[in-house]
Amino acid sequence: MEWKENGLIFTSRIGTPLEPDNLRRSWYPLRKRLGLEIRFHDLRHSAVSLLLDLGAPPHIVRQIAGHSDIGVTMKIYAHASLDEQRKALGKPGDTLT
Secondary structure, eight states: OOOOOOSSSSSSSSSOOOOHHHHHHHHHHHHHTTTTTHHHHHHHHHHHOOOOOOOOHHHHHHHTTTOOHHHHHHHHOOOOOOHHHHEEEEEHHHHOO
């Protein structure tokens, strides 16, 4: 069969979208072979957190994650990095000096 380009990360052997159940079934043998102790959902959480940490607009990340409300995205995934926290805490000092 000929490869069908869809711009997807996880595909069937011919490039078509995977059925969710097939993706999960494929994940467990791969995880075991690699010696990983993470769930497939953990990959999703990591990807969304990374996008937010890299400065992707939250409304775009919400669409990628498939959340119906941006509040869900921000409540669950928006973890301010230590650098962001330091920068925010420095702002009042910058203003007062």
